[in-house]
Amino acid sequence: MEPVIKVESLTKRFRDLTAVDQVSFSVPEGVCFGLLGPNGAGKTTTIEILEGIQRPTSGHVLYFGRAMQARELYQDIGIQFQHTALQDRLTVRETLRLFQAFYDHPLPLEDLIALCALEDIITRDTRRLSGGQRQRLLLALALVNDPRLVFMDEPTTGLDPQARRHFWALVEAIRARGKTILLTTHYMEEAEHLCDQIAIMDRGRIIARGAPEALLREHFSGVMVRMDDARVPADLLARHAGWHQDGQLCFQTEQVETLVTELIAAGVSLHHLQVQAPNLNDLFLQLTGNALRA
Numbered sequence: 001m002e003p004v005i006k007v008e009s010l011t012k013r014f015r016d017l018t019a020v021d022q023v024s025f026s027v028p029e030g031v032c033f034g035l036l037g038p039n040g041a042g043k044t045t046t047i048e049i050l051e052g053i054q055r056p057t058s059g060h061v062l063y064f065g066r067a068m069q070a071r072e073l074y075q076d077i078g079i080q081f082q083h084t085a086l087q088d089r090l091t092v093r094e095t096l097r098l099f100q101a102f103y104d105h106p107l108p109l110e111d112l113i114a115l116c117a118l119e120d121i122i123t124r125d126t127r128r129l130s131g132g133q134r135q136r137l138l139l140a141l142a143l144v145n146d147p148r149l150v151f152m153d154e155p156t157t158g159l160d161p162q163a164r165r166h167f168w169a170l171v172e173a174i175r176a177r178g179k180t181i182l183l184t185t186h187y188m189e190e191a192e193h194l195c196d197q198i199a200i201m202d203r204g205r206i207i208a209r210g211a212p213e214a215l216l217r218e219h220f221s222g223v224m225v226r227m228d229d230a231r232v233p234a235d236l237l238a239r240h241a242g243w244h245q246d247g248q249l250c251f252q253t254e255q256v257e258t259l260v261t262e263l264i265a266a267g268v269s270l271h272h273l274q275v276q277a278p279n280l281n282d283l284f285l286q287l288t289g290n291a292l293r294a
């Protein structure tokens with residue numbers, strides 16, 4: 001089956017800055033695909049080229065197996081922008097109705113309300129929405145034309161953890177309806193939670209691509225052990241390849257029992273010791289030497 005999006009050697013230059021550098025990937029139907037990376041990595045520029053908002057300096061994008069002009073493309077896609085100016089003095093219901101009027105076959109209002117959990121705020125003036133409520137409305141606007149492909153640019157940036165989790169549940173429900181989703185995020189938890197496949201971007205380039213669990217399996221064995229920075233005998237540190245990072249002592253090991261036994265024998269305090277599975281932040285750190293959130 002043709003991928004929903006196929007991106008080939010996409011490059012975007014702004015004067016002497018290469019914001020997107022030879023980026024290639026494809027997104028199969030029904031998948032939630034994430035572009036993950038720190039601020040300035042090139043995620044927004046990439047997604048805006050795919051949305052037909054920016055033109056690439058070079059490279060190609062195929063949708064459903066063919067090149068498409070913006071007008072034709074907009075029948076099949078929905079976009080949740082990072083920032084959207086809403087018409088003043090309209091309620092949530094009036095705003096949905098306004099957007100419905102742009103399409104020949106919009107989704108029924110009741111479906112949009114149920115899909116995006118808008119029941120409680122349907123009569124509210126859009127200027128009075130909280131951050132999470134506003135994002136739910138923007139998601140509903142992206143779904144008005146019942147698109148096959150939905151773009152979301154950093155949809156949960158600035159939301160509190162509860163609103164973020166609520167939004168994740170809506171995204172999962174939309175994917176369960178067979179939609180293909182392409183989102184950008186700089187939250188590794190979001191990518192791990194929502195995305196079937198990810199491309200990790202840094203400085204305009206894709207530095208890793210695949211299913212989050214598969215990528216982690218490929219790059220790590222064992223677990224991460226972190227503890228308060230402490231004086232550890234040099235031979236123990238070397239034997240277990242430990243390193244100091246952000247005021248902590250870290251190990252990646254398949255022999256956690258041996259490590260802990262040796263630390264205790266060396267009289268090292270195990271205060272705040274944590275044993276965790278490696279995550280995408282660890283992967284980004286390993287690939288670039290920088291933390292994802294830096």
Ligand SMILES: Nc1ncnc2c1ncn2[C@@H]1O[C@H](COP(=O)(O)OP(=O)(O)OP(=O)(O)O)[C@@H](O)[C@H]1O
Binds near residue numbers: 037038042045046
């Ligand atoms: N219109 C523009 N003119 C000049 N430089 C730009 C323009 N748009 C983006 N850039 C630069 O391109 C690089 C990539 O920006 P982009 O917004 O795509 O990154 P991002 O990964 O989406 O970051 P963020 O999470 O902060 O939105 C940055 O260095 C940015 O300053």
